[in-house]
Amino acid sequence: MIAIDSSVLIDLLSGSARSSMAEAALREALSQGPVVVCAVVVAEVCSSLQGGDQAMQALEEIGLSYSAIEQKAAIRAGEMQRRYRSRGGTRQRTVPDFIVGAHALLQCSALITNDDGFFRDYFKGLKLIKPGAP
Structure with a gap:
């Protein structure tokens, strides 16, 4: 099971310049x-x-399912957000960013995201899929 970040879905659903890369990454993930x-x-x-x-409805039509956030992921998100603040992090990153990462790390096998630097830094071991990356 692979998680997908909102930035990739917004690219895909809005028809942005990056929509074809988002679509290719999603198709590849769905094939797995x-x-x-x-x-x-x-x-x-x-x-x-x-x-x-x-x-x-739009998400289901493109083949996505909903996955509830488990307690262990919520706890990890809070711990990582606390670490972020202790390292001098600003309000640029808020709890929802950490929930997405913890959900993907603890409940899925990978995360499709445009923001791979952030997730790589705080969620060691999480496999990241960046649309358009080789």
Whole structure:
């Protein structure tokens, strides 16, 4: 099971210049098994593009499933956010970013994201898939 970040979905659904790379990464992941979104990703897609029912319908139509965030992922997200702040992190990164990473690390086998630097730094061992990367 592979998780997908909202930035990739927003590229795909908005038809941005990076949409073809997002689509290729998603197709490749779907060929390997299920691709899922967590609550944070659904909320971010809804706030950026469309309302809840429309967003979930669009996500389901492209083959994505919903994956609830487990307690262990929520705890890890809080721990990583605390580490971020102790390292001098600003409010640029908030708890939702850490929830996406913890969900992918603890409940999935990889994360499709445009923000691989952040996730690589805080979620060691998480396999990252960056659209357009070789």
